[in-house]
Amino acid sequence: MLDAPCRNPYVLSAHFVRAVHRMTMPTKPILIAPAPELRKLCTPVDAVDERINRLMKDMLDTMYHADGIGLAAPQIGILERVIVLDVARRDEPSAPMCLANPEVLWASKDTSTHNEGCLSFPDLYADVTRPASVHVRYLDQDNQSREIEATDLLAVCLQHEIDHLNGVLFVDHLSKLKRDMILRKLKKGRKGAEAA
Numbered sequence: 001m002l003d004a005p006c007r008n009p010y011v012l013s014a015h016f017v018r019a020v021h022r023m024t025m026p027t028k029p030i031l032i033a034p035a036p037e038l039r040k041l042c043t044p045v046d047a048v049d050e051r052i053n054r055l056m057k058d059m060l061d062t063m064y065h066a067d068g069i070g071l072a073a074p075q076i077g078i079l080e081r082v083i084v085l086d087v088a089r090r091d092e093p094s095a096p097m098c099l100a101n102p103e104v105l106w107a108s109k110d111t112s113t114h115n116e117g118c119l120s121f122p123d124l125y126a127d128v129t130r131p132a133s134v135h136v137r138y139l140d141q142d143n144q145s146r147e148i149e150a151t152d153l154l155a156v157c158l159q160h161e162i163d164h165l166n167g168v169l170f171v172d173h174l175s176k177l178k179r180d181m182i183l184r185k186l187k188k189g190r191k192g193a194e195a196a
């Protein structure tokens, strides 16, 4: 399923890669909701060139450093259609994926519910229901068009990150009641951080 890993210098466990990144890697600041950039429609990239490759690498470093499983360019303030993810379990080999201009070609009618979080909503989680599997087309690191069929956590993560490129956040999939609760907790958390 993970047919197009990024060129990966690590043949190491996902756990090790994350631990090393937390200690060493310089990273980009991650925008926290309600940053206005998180609500913007991102533009497609013309081609995956050197600049986009560098962006993908920066995003992977930032994602691992924050111990996330996915990151979209708008979360670091870049309004272009680029996402990275690595849904490998901690004991599995690290499996980074980098996608430009990803689009959902098909989504299953059957749905599944996962407890989702987001690096732009620190420490907040909620059950989100989405199509259980999706078919996604994208440009890989070599600017080649590829398609993948994804299920389980990969399907969840792809849909969550592609949403980001359209200014859609995981809280938008919740009832107003649940969304308001999360936004209140987010505000409270931020006040606590400012006071600290």
Ligand SMILES: [Zn+2]
Residues within 6 Å of the ligand: 117, 118, 119, 120, 160, 164
């Ligand atoms: Zn997110």
